[in-house]
Amino acid sequence: MIPLSWYLVLAALLFCIGLYGVLARKNAVAILMGVELMLNAVNINLVAFWRYFTPDLIAAHAFVVIVFAIAAAEVAVGLALVISIYRRRKTVAADEINLMKW
């Protein structure tokens, strides 16, 4: 049998790889991919806690489904912004999009 800690460590490492991707990548689409990894790490944690502590409740499933919906909305709006920026500035490098930098 698999102890709970294995799932938690997997989710923690996946979250940190996603965090590195968000902070270090230059391309705005790659940053959004990092956010997806972080959301997936959270989902692993939610489902693992459901399975180990409250298998009779359905709340974790509802949470995960709502996270799916939020992720879809986030990606749709984020990629629309990226495409719009690319159309105006011909770049998607996050450190070159400094129009609002003081």
Added chain:
Amino acid sequence: MTAMQGVFLFTAGLILWAAFMMVTRQNLVHAAFYLILALFGVSIIFVLLDAGFLAVVQVLVYIGAISIIMIFAVMLTRGDVIEEAPVNKNYGWALLLAALFAFGLIILIGQWPAVASLAGEIDTSRDLAAELGVALVSPEGFVIPFEVASVLLLAALVGALMVARPQKKGK
């Protein structure tokens, strides 16, 4: 080591390897394919956790929709720019922060005694998808988050169309 543990370790290694490759690849199409591999591994983890419905939804929504939009966005924004490096100049700080975060989380997990607990028996004849469906529309359950999520999706759809629409000439 039981078969379940073997499957878990293989899947965890696959996920972490794919995630690492995803954040280090310079070619964004390759990164998108590694993202798909990592998401597929997460759906295998859901199956190991007896959440089959969520595994199917993961494949449908993440791999079938989100990754495809990602690949479309990569192709639409590639243009003729040659990226010199995939990371910005602050990547050292990012690496340090991510490593510290991983270290701290693993220390925290190690200090908590309940992490050694094993999964109890679960009634495999339960229809979790039906239970979830009832919970999402019952007033005692999650009807308000469900409705808010649907409004959010509609707003995101309209907003994405508005933002990504080409500007009219003369504006």
